[in-house]
Amino acid sequence: MQPTQGKIRFSTALLSVMLVSSMALTACGSSNDNANNSNTANTANNASGNTANTGADNGTDAAANDGSTNTAVPAEKVTVEFWANKFEATTDAWFKKWVDAFNKSQDQVEVKLQIVPGDAWAQKLKAAQAADKAPDFYTMNYGGIANAAKLAQIQPLNDLIDGAKFDDLYDNIKDFVSVGDKYYAYPMLVEPSAVLYYRKDLYEAAGLDPEKPPATWDELIENGKKLTQKGIFGLATGQTAPDLGWSSWGLQYGAAGHLALTDDWSKADIMNDGYRAVVNFYADAFKSGIMPKQALSGYPDIAPFGQGKVAQAINGSWAIGQLRNDFKNLVDKVGVAPMPTQTGDPSATTATLGGWTLVVDGKSKHPKEAATFIGYLLGGEADVMIDFFKTSQFSKFSPRKSVDEAMKSDPAASQDAWRALIAEKVIPFSKAEPIYPWDVSIAVSTAIESAMKGTDPEKALQKAEKDINDFIAKSKLAGTNPKAAQ
Amino acid sequence: MFKKNYRQDNGVAYLLLAPIVILLTIFVVIPFFYSLKVSFYNWSFYQPSVFVGFDNFKFVLEDDLFLNSVWVGIKFTLMVVPASMVVSFLFANVIKGMRRGSASFVKTSIYIPTIISGIVASVIFVFIYDYMGGLANYVLGWFGSEPRAWLADVKTALPSIAVPAIWLGFGLTTLIMLAGLHDIPESYYEAADLEGAGPWQKMLYITVPLMKNIVLYLTVTGFTGAISQYELSLVMTGGGPLDTTTTPNLYILNHFRNDVMVGNSIAASLLLFVVLGSISAIIFKVLNSEKAIDG
Numbered sequence: 192m193q194p195t196q197g198k199i200r201f202s203t204a205l206l207s208v209m210l211v212s213s214m215a216l217t218a219c220g221s222s223n224d225n226a227n228n229s230n231t232a233n234t235a236n237n238a239s240g241n242t243a244n245t246g247a248d249n250g251t252d253a254a255a256n257d258g259s260t261n262t263a264v265p266a267e268k269v270t271v272e273f274w275a276n277k278f279e280a281t282t283d284a285w286f287k288k289w290v291d292a293f294n295k296s297q298d299q300v301e302v303k304l305q306i307v308p309g310d311a312w313a314q315k316l317k318a319a320q321a322a323d324k325a326p327d328f329y330t331m332n333y334g335g336i337a338n339a340a341k342l343a344q345i346q347p348l349n350d351l352i353d354g355a356k357f358d359d360l361y362d363n364i365k366d367f368v369s370v371g372d373k374y375y376a377y378p379m380l381v382e383p384s385a386v387l388y389y390r391k392d393l394y395e396a397a398g399l400d401p402e403k404p405p406a407t408w409d410e411l412i413e414n415g416k417k418l419t420q421k422g423i424f425g426l427a428t429g430q431t432a433p434d435l436g437w438s439s440w441g442l443q444y445g446a447a448g449h450l451a452l453t454d455d456w457s458k459a460d461i462m463n464d465g466y467r468a469v470v471n472f473y474a475d476a477f478k479s480g481i482m483p484k485q486a487l488s489g490y491p492d493i494a495p496f497g498q499g500k501v502a503q504a505i506n507g508s509w510a511i512g513q514l515r516n517d518f519k520n521l522v523d524k525v526g527v528a529p530m531p532t533q534t535g536d537p538s539a540t541t542a543t544l545g546g547w548t549l550v551v552d553g554k555s556k557h558p559k560e561a562a563t564f565i566g567y568l569l570g571g572e573a574d575v576m577i578d579f580f581k582t583s584q585f586s587k588f589s590p591r592k593s594v595d596e597a598m599k600s601d602p603a604a605s606q607d608a609w610r611a612l613i614a615e616k617v618i619p620f621s622k623a624e625p626i627y628p629w630d631v632s633i634a635v636s637t638a639i640e641s642a643m644k645g646t647d648p649e650k651a652l653q654k655a656e657k658d659i660n661d662f663i664a665k666s667k668l669a670g671t672n673p674k675a676a677q
Numbered sequence: 678m679f680k681k682n683y684r685q686d687n688g689v690a691y692l693l694l695a696p697i698v699i700l701l702t703i704f705v706v707i708p709f710f711y712s713l714k715v716s717f718y719n720w721s722f723y724q725p726s727v728f729v730g731f732d733n734f735k736f737v738l739e740d741d742l743f744l745n746s747v748w749v750g751i752k753f754t755l756m757v758v759p760a761s762m763v764v765s766f767l768f769a770n771v772i773k774g775m776r777r778g779s780a781s782f783v784k785t786s787i788y789i790p791t792i793i794s795g796i797v798a799s800v801i802f803v804f805i806y807d808y809m810g811g812l813a814n815y816v817l818g819w820f821g822s823e824p825r826a827w828l829a830d831v832k833t834a835l836p837s838i839a840v841p842a843i844w845l846g847f848g849l850t851t852l853i854m855l856a857g858l859h860d861i862p863e864s865y866y867e868a869a870d871l872e873g874a875g876p877w878q879k880m881l882y883i884t885v886p887l888m889k890n891i892v893l894y895l896t897v898t899g900f901t902g903a904i905s906q907y908e909l910s911l912v913m914t915g916g917g918p919l920d921t922t923t924t925p926n927l928y929i930l931n932h933f934r935n936d937v938m939v940g941n942s943i944a945a946s947l948l949l950f951v952v953l954g955s956i957s958a959i960i961f962k963v964l965n966s967e968k969a970i971d972g
Contacts, residue, residue, distance in 0.1 A: 277775055314930075321722060321939075323722075325722075342726055343723045344723045428827075431917050431918065483808055483809070483827035484808060484824075484830070485826035487809065500809065555720075595873065629935055637919060640918065661739075
């Protein structure tokens with residue numbers, strides 16, 4: 192007897208050891224595996240946690256209705272999940288404010304808002320989609336719409352949102368959100384990706400005319416040289432491949448007259464003087480010593496300029512909001528001008544128009560309700576959107592005619608000189624962001640970055656051309672441009 | 678009697694094995710075979726998946742960036758593993774010679790980086806490497822040197838990321854080394870003293886050979902740990918400049934985030950698994966593990 196007991200005691204001990212070790216093992220497994228697994232698990236948990244909650248809500252409602260399980264109950268609120276990218280704090284607050292207002296205004300639909308940080312967005316959404324827990328509607332930028340529509344990831348909105356709301360859009364914006372004869376998204380704003388910000392006081396100190404911003408790339412670099420001193424750099428712009436990938440589109444357009452692919456997406460179109468000029472501009476600017484060797488911030492963040500470490504910065508129109516909200520003392524000294532062009536021709540493109548929209552997920556179970564809210568928020572009363580443009584300090588622009596009309600009677604908006612300058616001198620010459628896959632853009636920007644770091648520009652471009660053509664062949668991209676296919 | 682006991686043992690054994698077998702099945706075996714299947718498809722969440730045969734694998738193998746990322750991973754490992762071995766070996770020897778109280782103080786202090794997450798470490802080191810006002814450039818400034826763009830320069834980016842990796846790992850490695858050192862019977866050293874051996878000879882003929890299994894273990898775990906590192910480059914450089922810090926797992930993560938179809942990143946994971954497995958096998962082969970003489 193004795194030994195058996197001993198054995199059992201030993202075995203229970205062993206059992207617990209094994210349990211613990213197996214847990215440790217699985218834990219190791221997930222952390223070792225890679226980012227996806229552990230993060231996926233987390234986000235999947237989050238997502239399912241949320242839906243479990245909403246499910247429970249519905250469940251109790253249904254139970255209250257004598258156990259009859261679902262849909263036919265008229266008074267039951269439909270819950271739709273809404274994921275918004277994390278933007279400026281003012282935008283996040285605006286989303287929350289109007290979601291609450293909408294939820295209070297009626298008893299049919301309950302919108303649940305979740306704000307997701309940008310760097311977690313792609314992973315979180317992928318994981319939710321894989322687990323069939325994607326939100327009903329979410330933010331998407333213009334560049335993603337055509338491809339998402341092609342893959343049925345988002346639904347057409349023609350039957351979900353009143354056609355008059357689409358008629359209110361500017362014609363070029365209509366094109367941004369439609370594929371074929373269908374609208375796949377409702378736009379929220381447009382913003383040009385490149386505007387020049389410069390310090391008037393430093394211009395004067397360096398003997399430059401603060402009312403005469405540079406018109407050509409050469410002038411920009413020359414001014415930069417005069418402005419560079421200890422602790423202050425002459426120029427800040429995108430300088431890593433991921434930032435350059437999108438911030439240089441406007442310059443590519445302006446110098447070459449087109450972007451990196453032929454219209455039918457069958458091959459790269461970058462071995463020309465326009466593209467050579469763009470690559471050389473960045474390489475010259477970097478090598479002239481007026482830019483920091485390491486970017487002081489990511490392209491969309493103008494904080495180093497606001498902190499006085501930079502005398503000229505190229506940034507999107509959104510930087511106006513950041514300057515006015517975070518660096519109030521500096522605003523008087525800041526000059527705003529269109530981004531210089533290669534030749535000084537003010538009508539050449541230097542910026543692309545990007546911006547955000549709301550889309551309804553392809554698998555959403557309540558597309559009608561989701562679209563109702565989108566129509567309310569983005570396409571409804573002009574007040575809602577004016578509130579948004581006000582909180583963003585007029586650094587973004589309306590895709591809707593009626594909102595612009597209403598804003599004319601708003602004194603703050605009508606007297607804003609920066610807003611007027613961008614509306615008159617930047618936006619009319621801006622082009623839409625490209626919709627081709629990111630791999631193409633990053634190949635071009637990798638060429639730019641390698642030229643900045645010393646590779647021969649011609650060789651860098653040749654490599655980019657080869658990479659793009661390889662990518663086209665491998666992913667069978669030729670002839671798949673959804674915009675050209677019509 | 679014997680037979681009965683025998684049967685009972687079997688039952689208990691299966692019972693004991695059950696939890697780990699079930700957990701391994703759920704978390705390792707099933708996902709592995711599922712991913713094997715998915716790697717042959719264009720896997721989309723919104724449309725029916727399409728069977729594409731070996732296309733995903735071909736896609737990955739023909740991608741210069743993937744091969745580059747494996748090479749980056751190997752270079753990174755070659756910086757991290759030997760360096761952390763040497764540093765921990767030195768630390769372990771120093772600690773072994775210390776008095777009890779101070780030894781435990783040092784042990785605790787060097788273990789602290791181990792419990793700091795990779796993300797926090799990355800953020801700390803981003804500040805250290807900051808171009809304007811970072812500690813590293815501040816120290817360089819004492820010697821009148823120009824500030825360096827540690828993380829943005831093609832030459833220094835990868836070594837700059839290897840430093841926090843070593844810092845994160847060496848506490849644990851040191852403790853394991855120390856345990857190994859304590860395991861070597863003192864009598865060996867006493868005998869060597871009698872024979873008139875100096876410190877170098879003792880180290881070369883007693884310590885190093887008896888640490889072989891520890892070194893083997895640390896090499897294999899260090900290798901897999903270092904080559905699957907991705908948080909450091911994700912946070913500190915985002916894989917740049919010019920992909921010089923894109924490790925294999927960061928490559929996979931980027932594809933998972935950006936690609937419309939998922940097959941590509943899964944194929945890359947499986948290929949990485951093959952690479953890791955074969956290199957580990959080579960290490961085992963070269964550094965044959967043997968039972969210590971002392972047992």
